Amino acid sequence: MIALPPYLLLIPYALFLLGYLFFALANIVSLAKYGARNGVGLVASFIFIAGSALVIFATWQSLAGIDWTTGVPLAAVPLPAF
């Protein structure tokens, strides 16, 4: 019986976060480089970073207590009915 450890699901999530980080930095650098120095870009960047941190924290909290290393038998996964 095949058993998959749940941490494998974190790999595509980590790849997504890498892409997210790239675009987030591109946004913030663009605002810092080309935005006028009047605080709007700074406030917007702060709100963006705070929102991102909130979502990631909520995800982390909802996944607390999971045993990531113990394999879960695949046979128990119900297949979608067509």
Add this chain to the structure above:
Amino acid sequence: MSIHQLFTPNAGEKLEFSLRRHPIVFAGPVFIFLVLAAIPFAAKTVILGGEALALPHPLLEIGLKLLVSIYYLGIWIFFFSQFTDYYLDINIVTNDRILDINQKGLFGRVVAELDLTRVQDVHSEIKGIIPTMLNYGTVEIQTAGGEQNFIFEQVPNPHAVRQRIIELAALDRKREARDIMHQTESKDVAAAGRNEMRHQGLG
């Protein structure tokens, strides 16, 4: 970075005003973001009647939570990109030229420049109920020759902007004409001086 760092001013050039699209224009992306953010909650209420989703397998539950996280991060970065695109579009008018700076996505930026003496005609338009109530619209600047017209879209007080650009263009043309006259007079004086020196055998 201040507005003055978005362009290199020429000698004697000063900033008259800068324009961005009216803030109400950004209400559309805000509304779309709020609707997208509400979809999972609405789906949960409609499909499950507000009860918690009971999945038969732990991997499905973990996968769903990660998918929801990816969804919210995705719409959040999209919304922030929309704001960056809106905020970095700017039109700058000095007493010498007009600059139209357009942010194209995250990795593109187009800067177009027009000397005020090449402004031929300026049109302004406010169209629609909300633009009329909030006083924002389009300013189109027709240029001399085959150059593309400059268009300021969804800017506040378009009629006042049109009037000011026309005034600045007239002032710039007068200033250039005066400069040309001074240069011509200087050349005439210099030529007369050289002739006199040759006549006196000094040069």
